[in-house]
Amino acid sequence: MCMFARKLNRSLWLEPAETRFPSLTDTLDVDVVVIGAGITGVTTAHLLKEAGKSVALIESSGVGYGASGYTTAKLTVGHNLVYHDLIESLGEDVASGYARSNQEAIERIEAIVRDNSIDCDLERASNYVYTEREESVGAVEREAAAARRAGIDAELTTETDLPYPVRAAVRVDDQAQFHPWKYLAGLARTVDGDGSHVLELTRATSVRSGTPCEVETASGVIRAAHVVVATQMPFLDRGLYFTRAHPLKSYAIATRVDADSAPSGMYISVDQPTRSIRSTPSDGGGRMLIVGGEGGHKPGDDPDTKSRYAKLEAFMQERFGVSGAEYHWSTHDYVPVDKLPYIGRLRRGDDRVYVATGFAKWGLTKGTLAARVLSDAILGRANEWAELYDSTRVDLRRGATRFTKENAGVGLRFFRDRVRPRDGRKDVERLAPGEGTIARLGAKQYAVFRNDAGELGVLSARCTHLGCIVGWNAADRSWECPCHGSRFAEDGTLVQGPATADLPRESLPE
Numbered sequence: 032m033c034m035f036a037r038k039l040n041r042s043l044w045l046e047p048a049e050t051r052f053p054s055l056t057d058t059l060d061v062d063v064v065v066i067g068a069g070i071t072g073v074t075t076a077h078l079l080k081e082a083g084k085s086v087a088l089i090e091s092s093g094v095g096y097g098a099s100g101y102t103t104a105k106l107t108v109g110h111n112l113v114y115h116d117l118i119e120s121l122g123e124d125v126a127s128g129y130a131r132s133n134q135e136a137i138e139r140i141e142a143i144v145r146d147n148s149i150d151c152d153l154e155r156a157s158n159y160v161y162t163e164r165e166e167s168v169g170a171v172e173r174e175a176a177a178a179r180r181a182g183i184d185a186e187l188t189t190e191t192d193l194p195y196p197v198r199a200a201v202r203v204d205d206q207a208q209f210h211p212w213k214y215l216a217g218l219a220r221t222v223d224g225d226g227s228h229v230l231e232l233t234r235a236t237s238v239r240s241g242t243p244c245e246v247e248t249a250s251g252v253i254r255a256a257h258v259v260v261a262t263q264m265p266f267l268d269r270g271l272y273f274t275r276a277h278p279l280k281s282y283a284i285a286t287r288v289d290a291d292s293a294p295s296g297m298y299i300s301v302d303q304p305t306r307s308i309r310s311t312p313s314d315g316g317g318r319m320l321i322v323g324g325e326g327g328h329k330p331g332d333d334p335d336t337k338s339r340y341a342k343l344e345a346f347m348q349e350r351f352g353v354s355g356a357e358y359h360w361s362t363h364d365y366v367p368v369d370k371l372p373y374i375g376r377l378r379r380g381d382d383r384v385y386v387a388t389g390f391a392k393w394g395l396t397k398g399t400l401a402a403r404v405l406s407d408a409i410l411g412r413a414n415e416w417a418e419l420y421d422s423t424r425v426d427l428r429r430g431a432t433r434f435t436k437e438n439a440g441v442g443l444r445f446f447r448d449r450v451r452p453r454d455g456r457k458d459v460e461r462l463a464p465g466e467g468t469i470a471r472l473g474a475k476q477y478a479v480f481r482n483d484a485g486e487l488g489v490l491s492a493r494c495t496h497l498g499c500i501v502g503w504n505a506a507d508r509s510w511e512c513p514c515h516g517s518r519f520a521e522d523g524t525l526v527q528g529p530a531t532a533d534l535p536r537e538s539l540p541e
Contacts, residue, residue, distance in 0.1 A: 039101075039360075039361075039507050039508075039509050039518065039520065039526055040359055040360045040361060040506070040507045040508075041358050041359055041360060042100055042101050042358065042360035043283075043285040043311075043319060043321065043357075043358040043360070044095070044100050044101075044102070044104065044210060044211050044212045045095070045096065045100045045101075045212055046358070047212065047213075048093060048094075048095060048096065048100065048212050048216070049093070050092075050093040050094075050231045050232060051093075051094070051216070051231070052094070052219070052223060052229040052230060052231045053230060053231070054230055054231060054232045054233050054250060055087075055089065055230045055233040055248055055250045055251045055253070056250060056251060057251050058251050058252050058253070058254070059087055059228065059251065059252075059253045059254070060243075060253075060254045060255070061084075061085040061086055061087045061226070061227070061228070061253065061254075061255050062079070062084040062085045062086065062255060062256055062257070063076075063079050063084050063085070063086050063087075063255050063256065063257045063258070063259065063409060064086075064087045064089065064244070064246045064253050064255040064257075064258045064259070065079075065086060065087070065088045065089070065258075065259045065261055066089055066235045066238075066246065066258065066259065066260050066261060066262055066266075067089075067090060067097065067260070067261035067262040067263070068088055068089070068090035068093075068094040068095065068096075068097075068215070068219065068229070068231070069095065069097045069098055069099035069100075069215070069261065069263065069394075069398065070099045070211065070215065070394060070395050070398035070399060070402075071261040071387050071394075071398035071399075071401050071402055071405075072088060072090070072259065072261035072262075073088065073094065073095075073215050073218050073219050073222070074143075074218065074398065074399050074402035074403075075259050075261060075401075075402040075405050075406055076088040076219075076222045076227070076229075077143070077218050077221055077222055077402075078402055078403065078406040079406050079409065079410070080221070080222050080225075080227050081221075082406065082410055084227075084409070084410075085226040085227050086222060086227040086228070087227070087228045087230060087253050087255065088219065088222050088223075088227075088228070088229045088230065089230045089233040089235060089246070089248065089253070090229075090230070090231050090232075090233065091232070091233065091234035091235070091525070091528075092231070092232065092526070093231050093232070094212075094215050094216055094219045094229070094231060095211060095212040095215040095216065097262075097263055097527060098263050098362050098363075098364060098394060098527075099211050099212075099215060099394065099395070099398070100211060100212055101283075101360050101361065101362035102211060102362065102394065102395060103283055103307050103309060103321055103323045104208055104209060104210065104211045104309075104311070104395065105158065105206070105208055105297045105299075105307075105309060105393075105395070106136070106137045106140060106206060106207040106208060106209065106395055106396055107133075107137070107158040107203065107206040107207075107297060107393075107396070108130050108133045108134050108137075108158075108178075108183055108203060108206070108396070109158035109159070109160050109178075109185075109201065109203045109206065109297075109299070110133075110391075110392075110393045111160055111299055111301060111305075112160070112170060112171075112173075112174045112301055113129070113370065114126050114129075114130070114174060114177035114178045114180070114181045114183070115170075115173045115174050115176075115177040116370060117129060117177075117181070117370060118177050118180060118181070120369070120370070121369070121370075121371075123180055123181065125371075125419065126177065126180065126181040127180075127181045127182045128415075128416065128419045129181070129371070129419070130178070130181040130182055130183050131182060132400045132415075132416045132419070132420075133393075133396040133397065133400065134183075135400065135403075136395075136396040136397070136399035136400040136403075137206065137207050137396060139399055139400075139403070140153075140207070140209070140214070140395075140399055141153065141207065143218065144209075144214070147217060147218065147221055149213070149214055149217035149218065150213060150217070151209045151210045151211075151213035151214035151217060152208075152209055152210040152213065152311055152312050153207060153208075153209040153214075154207065154208055154209070154311075154312075155205060155206070155207050156206055156207060156208050156295060156296055156297050156309070157202055157203065157204045157205075157206060157295075157296045157297070158202070158203045158206040158296065158297045158298075158299075159188075159191055159197075159200045159201065159202050159203075159296055159297065159298045159299070160174060160200065160201040160299055160300075160301060161191065161197040161198075161199065161200035161201075161298060161299075161300055161301070162197065162198050162199055162200075162300060162301050162302055163195070163196070163197055163198055163300070163302060164198060164302055165198055167198070167199075167301050167302060168198050168199045170301055171187070171198075171199040171200065171201060171301060172187060172199060174201050174301075175187040175201045178201060178203070183203055184203065184204070185201050185202065185203050186201070186202045186203075186204075187199065187200070187201060187202075188200050188201075188202045191294075191296060191298070192294050192295055192296055193294055193296075193298065193308070193350075194292075194350060194351060194352075195350050206297065208297055208309055208311065210311065211395065233248050233249075233250060234248060234249050234525075234531065235247070235248050235262075235266070235531070236248060236249060236531050236532075237267075237531075238258050238260070238267055238384060240258070240377075240381050240383045240384045241383070242256070242383075243255055243256055244256065244257065244258045244383050244384065246258060256383070257383055257384070257385065257409045258383065258384045258385070259384075259385045259386070259387075259405055259409075260377060260384065260385065260386045260387075261386075261387055261398075261401075262528050262529070263364075263365065263388065263390075263394075263516075263527070263528070264276070264278070264365055264388055264515065264516060264528060264529045265377065265386050265388060265529060266496075266528040266529040266530070266531050267377065267384075267386075268497075268529075269377055269378050270377050270378045270386065270422070270423075272373060272386065272388050272389070272422075273496075273497075273514075273515045273529060275367060275368055275373065275389070276365035276366060276367045276368070276373070276388060276389040277329070277365065277366055278329060278330050278363040278364070278365055278366075278513075278515065278516030279326055279327060279328070279329065279363055279364065279365075279366055279392075280326045280327070280328055280329065280330055280333070280361060280362070280363045281307075281323060281324070281325075281326035281361065281362055281363065281364070281392060282323060282324065282325045282326055282336075282339045282340060282343060282359075282360075282361045283307070283321060283322065283323035283324075283343070283358075283359075283360055283361070284321070284322055284323075284340060284343045284344060284347065284356035284358060284359050284360075285319045285320065285321045285322075285356060285357060285358040286319065286320055286347070286353055286355060286356045286357045286358070287313050287315065287317050287318070287319055287320075287357065288310070288317060288318055288319070288320045288351070288353055289317050289318075290316075290317050290318050292351070292352075293310035293317075293318040293320055294308060294309065294310055294320075295310070296309075297309040300324075303327075304324050304325050304327070304342070305323075305324040305325075305326070305327070306322065306323070306324045306346060307321075307322070307323035307324055308320075308321065308322055308323075309321050319358075320347065320351060320353060322343050322346060322347050323343070324343060324346075325339040325340075325342055325343055326339075326361075326363075329363075329513040329516075330363050330502070330504070330511035330512060330513055330516050330518065331501055331502025331503070331504060331510065331511030331512055331513040332502055332513040333502075333504075334502075334503075334505070335505070336361070336504050336505050336506035336507065337505055337506045339361070339506065340356070340359050340506055343356070344356050359506070360507075361504070361506070361507055363511075363516050364390055364391060364392045364394060365388055365389050365390065365391070365516065366389070366391045366392075367388075367389035367391060370391065371389070371419065371420055372387065372388065372389040372390050372391070372397050372401065372420055373386065373387065373388050373389045373420065373421075373422035373424075374386075374387045374400075374401045374404045374405065374416075374417075374420040374421070374422055375404065375405075375408065375417060375420065375421050375422035375423060376408075376422060376423055377422070378423065379423045382408075385405045385408060385409070385422075386422055387401035387402075387404075387405060387422075388422075400416060400420075401420070403416075404416055404417050404420060455468065455469070455470025455471045455472055455476075455477075455479075456470065456472060458470050458479075459479050459487070459539070462479065462480070462481040462487070463481065464481050464482065464483050464484070464485050465481070465482075465483055465508065466480065466481055466503075466505070467479060467480035467481075467503040467505070467508070467510070467521060468480075468503060469492050469500060469501070469502065469503065470539075472539060472540055473540055475540075476492040476493070476500055477489050477490065477491070477492055477537055477539060478490040478491065478492040478501055478503070478510050478523070478534060479539070480503075480508075480521045480522075482521070482522075488521070488522060488523075488536075489536065489537045489538060489539050490510070490519075490522075490523040490534040490535065490536055490537055491534055491535045491536075491537050492534075493534075494512040494514070494515070494517050494530055494534075495517070495525070495530040495531070495532040495533070495534065495535075496512065496514075496515055496517050496528070496529050496530040496531075497514065497515065499512050499513065499514035499515070501513075501517075501519065501534070508520075508521045509521060509526065510523070510534060512530070515529055516529070517529060517530035519533065519534050523535070523536065
C-alpha cells in the first residue's frame, strides 16, 4: 500500500491524513464507479453501497485531499447574503428549497456520524452572518427577513461570543461543524470491502458512456453501469461546466488557543474583505482558532498571495490577541452563474454518467445533498431536489450577464497570455530558492521555479486542461490556472483538476 499523496501548503484538516487504501492494479467490474473521494464522492459511494450496489470509489490522490480537505468545515444554511439574492432573482420557492435541502444535509451528516460511530469532532453550533459596518446593517436586516421567508428560524441580533462588537448579525441555531478528513476517512471505511473498493492514487483519465461504461485510469480500466464524476469541476469537458461556473480563491489560517478564548459560534462577515471564523477541538488540549477570507480573486491571478496570509494573521492578532499561525492553507471553489449547484446527468440524453459541481464555497452541505440526489437517480428513486439543481438546466434569465462576462474574461486572458511582449530571461535569473515565475522566451512561455537547493526547474506554462497560461502562487508554491482552476505542485505534478495530466517538463532555449 502506498502511503503518500501530494498535499499543498499545510491544512489543519490534513495534518493527520495519510493514504490508507490501495491503488488500482487491474481491470475491475462493479455496479457504479465514483470518481473523486471528497464529500460528494465518499457520501455517494456510501449511500449506494448501503442500497446494495457494488462501488469503486477512486481518487487521484488521497481521500479528502481535494477541496474537502481545504475548507473551514462549517455545516450551515447561513451562506452569507444568499437568500435575499435567491428570492430576488429566482423566487421564494427556490430560496425555500435551497434552505431545506442544505438543512437536510446537516441532519444526514449527523445521522451518518451516529450510525457509523465516526469520531470527527462533530459539534452543534450557531451560525452568524454579520457586519461591523453601519452601512451594511440594512443588507443584514434584509437577509434576516429573506431567510425567514425561506423557512429558516433566523434571528436578527447584535449579541455574539466574538471578542469585538458587531452592528448586526443573522443568527441561525442548530447548525454544525466537524473535522472533514476524519469524517471522510471514517465514511470511506464503510465503503471498502464486500465487493466494493476504495482506490487511492488512481487517476481517472477518461470515461466512455455505454453498456457498460468504461473508466480509464493510468493503471487499469473499471467497467460499470453508472459513473459519478465528483471531482469538484468535472474533468470531462462534455457538458461544458467550466463555462458555467468560475473558480474563486479563499485562504485560511489556524492556531491553538485556550478553550475559554475561542468562539463557540461560526461566523462569516458580509464586509469586505470577508472574515470567516470558527474553532475546533485541538488534539493537544484547548481549541484551534480558524480564520478565513482574503479571497475573491481567481487562482493564479495574484502575484502576492503571501500578503493574504499576512492580513489574516494581522486580523487574528488584532481581534483575538494571538500571534502567528501554525497552519496556512488555500483553496478555490466554483461559483455558478445562477447561485445554484449543478447536480444530475453530465449531459442531456445520457442517464449513465452523473456530475455535481458549482458549490460556491459551501461544498460540505451541498456535496452531501448532491450525494442523495445522485444516488437516488442511479437507484431509480424520486428526489425532491433533483429538479431544483438539475445539471442540464438552461435558463438564461438565471445568469446570462455573469455567464457572458466570465467567459469573455477567459477568452481575453487566453489571447492576452499569448501576446505578452516581455522577455522573461531576467526574471529567471532573479529567482531565489523557493520562487517561481512565468517567463516568455521567444514565442513560448515557461513555468520556471528554483527549488530549495537552488536548482532550476522548467515546465510548460500551458495548463494541460485547455491551454491557459498558469500563474505562480508564491505562498503555496504552486502553479494555478486562472481560467478553470487546475492546480499543480511546483514540480508540475497535478494536484487538482479539471486537468488530468502533469505540466510537461521543458528546457529553456539558449
